[in-house]
Ligand code: ATP
């Protein structure tokens with residue numbers, strides 16, 4: 458009888474597909490917003506080309522990884538191939554040129570953990586942060602975007618999870634909860650683990666793209682046009698995946714012993730990563746391996762208080778998906 462009830466519940470879940478798709482559609486930025494971003498990038502490209510002819514600007518983060526919400530600020534990286542770059546000097550010079558070019562609210566934050574210049578473009582109304590030589594972020598942005606092109610269900614799931622995390626205030630790294638980047642990796646990992654899988658593990662395939670960044674070789678199969686039918690053997694729908702995702706993080710994940718890894722498309726042991734004890738501020742209470750900086754745990758911001766908050770929110774979401782007649786409304790209720 459239990460199995461029957463479970464199956465009934467799983468089958469019934471499909472009636473929530475339409476509302477979830479509607480939420481997803483309401484979160485996608487409009488085409489004209491992307492046009493404005495391009496317009497701003499072209500202007501910045503021009504300015505940079507005058508000062509540093511050999512430098513190049515890259516978009517990274519949610520404005521370029523296909524998981525961006527409307528009205529987000531854009532993140533830009535200035536890549537300068539120079540042996541002795543003085544970041545502060547460059548940022549100050551950049552701030553100067555931006556001001557003379559009539560950009561507004563220009564501010565060089567040279568002492569920040571990640572030094573940046575902030576600016577607002579009065580023409581498009583877009584705010585922007587420019588950092589220097591943060592090439593790994595550009596590469597991991599491309600990895601996320603490449604995954605999103607394989608199966609449309611990733612974008613649906615990730616938008617819904619991000620929307621949930623923002624509504625429930627568990628997308629605040631300075632308060633010990635997870636970054637959007639971490640949530641998208643959790644979604645990719647979840648879809649890699651489905652059976653049959655919805656996403657492949659691009660880093661385990663024959664590389665078609667490879668760049669060295671600092672001391673890290675970033676290589677993976679990026680010819681994703683070839684993989685557009687990869688997930689078609691799996692017929693799970695968005696409501697089912699949202700249900701399964703929260704169920705996994707509420708009741709299925711072994712927080713004490715395991716690490717989720719998009720790089721290997723599998724679950725690793727904390728032991729093999731030597732993430733079993735606290736080192737400095739890294740407590741490893743929820744472990745999400747960065748796909749390229751493999752010593753980097755994206756869960757390292759989580760502390761003994763915020764882990765409880767997170768797990769309670771996962772459980773709340775799972776319960777809503779199990780029981781609530783209208784999960785779509787309840788899930789995103791503001792905290
Ligand atoms: P949001 O819509 O919330 O602004 P976002 O995609 O911009 O989402 P962030 O978490 O702000 O996500 O991260 C921006 C980018 O910075 C990511 O896409 C990623 O490339 C990089 N990044 C963020 N956090 C890390 C991290 N801990 N380690 C490595 N790269 C990171």
Ligand code: MG
Nearest residue numbers: 518519529532
């Ligand atoms: Mg961002």
